Amino acid sequence: MHKDVLEFIDSTDIRTFHQKTVFTPAQQAVLVMRSGKKTVDEKIEMLEYLIDIYAETEFDDGSVVCDYVYDTDISFCENIKYTMKIWKDMLCDRTEDNGYLYAANLMEKEIFPERESYRYFSSYEKAYEYLKKEKDSYLKSEYLKDIPTVGIILGINPDTGNRWDNDEYWFDSDMNLIELSGRNERYQISKNKTVQPVFSYAFHLELPFHVGDIVKAESFQRPPLWGVIYYEWEKPKKPEFCTMNIWLDVYDDKREKYDFVDDEDILTLTFAKEDDIPEEERYKLKMLSMARKGKLDFYELLLDRGILL
Numbered sequence: 001m002h003k004d005v006l007e008f009i010d011s012t013d014i015r016t017f018h019q020k021t022v023f024t025p026a027q028q029a030v031l032v033m034r035s036g037k038k039t040v041d042e043k044i045e046m047l048e049y050l051i052d053i054y055a056e057t058e059f060d061d062g063s064v065v066c067d068y069v070y071d072t073d074i075s076f077c078e079n080i081k082y083t084m085k086i087w088k089d090m091l092c093d094r095t096e097d098n099g100y101l102y103a104a105n106l107m108e109k110e111i112f113p114e115r116e117s118y119r120y121f122s123s124y125e126k127a128y129e130y131l132k133k134e135k136d137s138y139l140k141s142e143y144l145k146d147i148p149t150v151g152i153i154l155g156i157n158p159d160t161g162n163r164w165d166n167d168e169y170w171f172d173s174d175m176n177l178i179e180l181s182g183r184n185e186r187y188q189i190s191k192n193k194t195v196q197p198v199f200s201y202a203f204h205l206e207l208p209f210h211v212g213d214i215v216k217a218e219s220f221q222r223p224p225l226w227g228v229i230y231y232e233w234e235k236p237k238k239p240e241f242c243t244m245n246i247w248l249d250v251y252d253d254k255r256e257k258y259d260f261v262d263d264e265d266i267l268t269l270t271f272a273k274e275d276d277i278p279e280e281e282r283y284k285l286k287m288l289s290m291a292r293k294g295k296l297d298f299y300e301l302l303l304d305r306g307i308l309l
Helices: 003-008 012-017 025-033 040-053 076-093 124-139 279-292 298-305
Strands: 101-108 119-121 149-156 167-171 177-181 188-190 214-219 222-229 245-252 257-265 269-271
Touching (some): 003 040, 012 269, 025 040, 025 076, 040 076, 040 177, 076 177, 101 124, 214 257, 214 279, 222 279, 245 279, 279 298
Antiparallel strands (some): 101 119, 101 149, 149 167, 167 177, 214 222, 214 269, 245 257
16 A cells, blocks of 8 residues: 555544555545545546556455446446546646636635625636635735635536536635536446546545544535534445445534534544534533433433423
């Protein structure tokens, strides 16, 4: 295994936990493709390196599964190559005169904009310059400079009948290009050949977290989320049930309600530092943690919440 692949694991705690783990070529490719912190160029470079040093058959050893399967008959190795081609085509299209329109928006992580708030441009270059200008205005402001942002550029084919089927270019708060998502037609190679989305591939990855641990989940596309592990992360009996998403207990301070999330990417999780947890959530999450660890009866938790009063 190439040691630099570990750098594509976003979570520092999971990265440390797996310092001595030997991942298969396919598992390494999954870790690279799912990274939410490395740039698209860095992902392509590492995937090309993996394709170069391993035989194609080594990627198709069954060590990863696809949990979001379309009708397709391509191997995992082929899927990697097609994914890189889609990404490279999208990067090239930025400078092509292809008749596309481009919509751009720089938003704060807490705000997901309506389509009406996008600005439209005749080229990718102009759309990107707009994003940079908007970001610079944040950085020059004493009140806004520390607010995390996320940027998006949509590549729109005006001749299609589906206004939501666009190319998407996603930028983190430092204006690094982190994620690409193409129009549906880019993934349809032929009638029986469909490229699987990056997020659909998974394998069982051991985690350092246990029931009752309070964790922090970070994504470049939204604000941090704090939650409690409420079941032991164990290898499923059937490989096809492997997933890299987890359920977490959470507390919604706006609604003053305990809740849960069911699709948090495990690679984004780290142990939460108590001082880092928002004050309005800290006590409630500590109560949840104690209940999940068996140190507090759930009756007392509900009583504390006022549900039984």
